[in-house]
Amino acid sequence: MTTLDIRGYRLRLPNTARPVLAGVDLTVDARETVALVGESGSGKSLTSRSVLGLLPDGAATEGTVRVNGDDVLTMTPEQVRRLRTGTAAMIFQDPRAAINPLRRLGDFLTESVRLSGRLPAGAATERATEMLDAVGLPAAVLDRYPGQVSGGMLQRVMIAAALMGDPALLLADEPTTALDVTSQAEVVALLGDLQERFGTGLLFVTHDLGLAAAISDRVYVMYAGRIVETGPAEALFDRPRHPYTTALLASTPRLDAPRGRLAAIEGRPPSLRDELTGCPFAPRCPLATELCAREVPELLPVGAGPARRTACHHSDRTGEGSADA
Secondary structure (H helix, E strand, O other), X not given: OEEEEEEEEEEEOOOOOOOOEEEEEEEEEOOOEEEEXXXXXXXXXXXXXXXXXXXXXXXXXXXXXXXXXXXXXXOOHHHHHHHHHHHEEXXXXXXXXXXXXXXXXXXXXXXXXXXXXXXXXXXXXXXXXXXXXXXXXXXXXXXXXXXXXXXXXXXXXXXXXXXXXXOOEEEEEOOOOOOOHHHHHHHHHHHHHHHHHHOOEEEEEEOOHHHHHHHOOEEEEEEOOEEEEEEEHHHHHHOOOOHHHHHHHHOOOOOOOOOOOOOOOOOOOOOOOOOOOOXXXXXXXXXXXXXXXXXXXXXXXXXXXXOOEEOXXXXXXXXXXXXXX
């Protein structure tokens, strides 16, 4: 079953020369982990927040963003409220910025289901206790304040809060960035266990390609508001077919990498103040030709079967070897 289905999604903001998101197509199935990767500013977080109707002021949209078959972009405010308290939930990057430090964690966990009328106070507390147990925390956490628990514990509380409404879809926006390495591994393993237990789909937004490779079933690579490559995680990382994906992998730190300076992608992503003609990555791409500067490449199947797609005029010249090539 498909829990998230985004088709032809375009998002334009005031005072910009081009769409922030330009025709995004993306799906997430039940119990599936899908990673959305790319540099900062590529549009990853805006894509995930759009699923909950969290759009900036003045935003204009086209296309569809369906969660369990219902289009978020056409929902009434009441329908969006029900979506956020039940069908889909967000796990934010920094729990200390998302949780009120002056309120007990029990109040934070139960607020959405109480105010939405989904559960009365007593049942909400019972549900919160169950969700804390699911993420490996004792019921005593309900009476604590955010400053009385560690960052790793607080992120577990954030995950428990996301599960309070029994969502079909979890949206995780860089959920491990603010954590130490040990806590990161614990949170990632926890998300996998919870997915299997509750049957949720997971859209995992990250700039960490190593993490994406380790946890995801499929990957979408985003650049300048466009999906430039997608496919099964193992196949995509073993043999990328877009120069941007290849460059991202080459710039990822690895213990087995040759000694020397870490590779970097020359140049910078295009500004929203500039109109784009041709491939957005062309000014930074070593394979770029006059065709790239003139014509936007379509996201088309490459290799055997439709699962692998890339938006590159020269995908046949990309990824001839491994990611180290």
